[in-house]
Amino acid sequence: METRSSAWAREAAPKVAASGFSAWMGEVWAVFVKDLRSELRTKYALNAIVMFAVVTLTAVSFAVGQFRVSTDILAALFWIVIFFAAMSGLGRVFIKEEEAGTVAALRLAASPSVVYAGKLLFNVVLLALLEAVVVPLFIFLMGLSVANWLLFLAILVLGSLGLAGATTIIAAIIAKAAAKGELFAVLSFPILLPLLVTAMGGTRLALGETMGLGGGEVRLLISYAVVMIVASFMLFDFVWSE
Amino acid sequence: MSENTSKALKIALLVGQGLILVGAYLWVPPHEGLGNLGRIAIFHIPTAWVATVAFLVAMFYGIQYLRTRRLDNDLRSAASAELGLLFTILATITGTIFGRFTWGLQSGIWWNWDPRETAIFVLLLIYGAYFALRSAVADEERRASLSAVYSILAFVTVPFLIFVIPRVMFSLHPENALAGEGATAGILRNPRTMIIFLASLVSTTGIYIWTYSLRLRLGQLERRLLET
Numbered sequence: 001m002e003t004r005s006s007a008w009a010r011e012a013a014p015k016v017a018a019s020g021f022s023a024w025m026g027e028v029w030a031v032f033v034k035d036l037r038s039e040l041r042t043k044y045a046l047n048a049i050v051m052f053a054v055v056t057l058t059a060v061s062f063a064v065g066q067f068r069v070s071t072d073i074l075a076a077l078f079w080i081v082i083f084f085a086a087m088s089g090l091g092r093v094f095i096k097e098e099e100a101g102t103v104a105a106l107r108l109a110a111s112p113s114v115v116y117a118g119k120l121l122f123n124v125v126l127l128a129l130l131e132a133v134v135v136p137l138f139i140f141l142m143g144l145s146v147a148n149w150l151l152f153l154a155i156l157v158l159g160s161l162g163l164a165g166a167t168t169i170i171a172a173i174i175a176k177a178a179a180k181g182e183l184f185a186v187l188s189f190p191i192l193l194p195l196l197v198t199a200m201g202g203t204r205l206a207l208g209e210t211m212g213l214g215g216g217e218v219r220l221l222i223s224y225a226v227v228m229i230v231a232s233f234m235l236f237d238f239v240w241s242e
Numbered sequence: 243m244s245e246n247t248s249k250a251l252k253i254a255l256l257v258g259q260g261l262i263l264v265g266a267y268l269w270v271p272p273h274e275g276l277g278n279l280g281r282i283a284i285f286h287i288p289t290a291w292v293a294t295v296a297f298l299v300a301m302f303y304g305i306q307y308l309r310t311r312r313l314d315n316d317l318r319s320a321a322s323a324e325l326g327l328l329f330t331i332l333a334t335i336t337g338t339i340f341g342r343f344t345w346g347l348q349s350g351i352w353w354n355w356d357p358r359e360t361a362i363f364v365l366l367l368i369y370g371a372y373f374a375l376r377s378a379v380a381d382e383e384r385r386a387s388l389s390a391v392y393s394i395l396a397f398v399t400v401p402f403l404i405f406v407i408p409r410v411m412f413s414l415h416p417e418n419a420l421a422g423e424g425a426t427a428g429i430l431r432n433p434r435t436m437i438i439f440l441a442s443l444v445s446t447t448g449i450y451i452w453t454y455s456l457r458l459r460l461g462q463l464e465r466r467l468l469e470t
Contacts, residue, residue: 166395166399169391169395170392170395173375173388173391173392174375174378176379176384176388177375177378177379177388178378178379178380179378183374183375186370186371186374187371187374187375187392189367189371190364190367190368190371190396190399191395191396191399193364193367193399193403194399194402194403194406197406198406220402220405220406223402224399224402227398227402228398228399231394231395231398232395235391235394235395238308238387238390238391239387239388239391
């Protein structure tokens with residue numbers, strides 16, 4: 001009798017024994033689609049992450065009231081909301097495998113780098129969906145006005161890549177620990193600090209009041225994302241394998 | 243480290259640290275700008291230095307564990323991290339005191355998030371997170387590999403911190419302790435201060451090495467007891 005997990009394992013394995021990068025990408029896509037599908041079924045992480053952002057933003061908007069918030073604070077607030085929403089939503093990518101009992105099946109079906117890349121892609125998409133909600137809300141509720149959209153979007157995309165890159169492996173680390181939720185935020189914050197500081201600075205430049213092109217910030221975000229993702233690829237096997 | 247070496251080191255450190263303490267207050271002249279407050283640099287900077295070294299050692303042994311899978315390497319990593327945490331707390335406290343009674347005297351401000359303060363605080367957070375992780379994992383080998391991975395990840399972000407933070411915030415920290423403008427400049431310019439400072443650096447590192455060897459021996463004995 002074919003159980004659900006073995007049926008899934010069969011589907012996730014590459015259908016054709018192709019070789020090279022495209023086969024690898026195919027496997028990564030399969031892991032990503034599996035995660036996406038199960039997420040769309042329950043919408044657990046999506047709800048958590050979006051509702052958290054909405055609630056935080058509403059609370060801040062109430063508190064600020066009539067007063068106009070300066071762009072420095074707005075930039076910082078923006079990334080704080082994204083950071084905490086990410087802490088509430090991105091940590092579960094590996095925990096749900098543990099809870100569903102599909103860890104062994106996933107280990108058999110795909111190599112560690114494939115699993116990591118698939119989960120990373122999933123987290124990036126989750127963050128993108130979050131930001132698609134948060135940015136309009138900021139414009140609507142907090143009066144965000146962006147002077148330099150190109151810089152703003154560049155910081156957003158690169159910052160999200162770095163955020164997802166750093167947190168995915170930490171999510172794998174905490175999946176095997178106790179006190180998972182709190183531990184995720186505790187472990188992620190020191191690692192993410194350079195990213196947050198740079199993203200806040202770059203967003204502040206993009207909002208227009210301070211002078212600056214933001215090239216330094218963009219370069220730092222690119223290097224941060226690259227370094228964290230490469231380090232994660234190299235270290236993931238030690239976390240994932242027994 | 244053998245028991246005799248440990249004992250010899252202990253006595254040498256006792257004498258040396260005693261001489262440094264006396265020298266720092268009686269032999270070293272007060273700094274022109276800061277007066278007697280400048281003496282704290284002799285004690286503060288070595289603790290920050292040891293805190294960083296301890297982190298590097300912890301990460302090194304973490305890598306060794308991942309390569310060899312010998313739990314002794316994990317023990318070394320944890321021992322160094324414990325001491326690193328202690329020295330980081332010392333560095334943060336002495337640095338805060340330094341800041342409060344120099345630049346913070348008028349404003350009464352204790353903490354200012356200038357680059358070096360932020361960096362030492364982040365080191366504190368990293369150590370805290372490291373121990374939070376260790377206490378949350380029950381299985382010994384998994385704990386060892388997860389802590390090793392985390393220490394490597396944390397290490398990888400440190401260069402970013404060093405380059406990012408100074409550009410974002412204005413620094414109250416004495417940028418170049420040997421030359422420059424301002425009251426905090428030239429803390430180490432006087433040759434006597436430099437001698438005592440270097441001696442303090444060596445002595446504090448010696449304290450770290452000695453305490454580390456003790457902690458390591460303790461941990462190894464504990465493990466051997468548990469095995470029987």
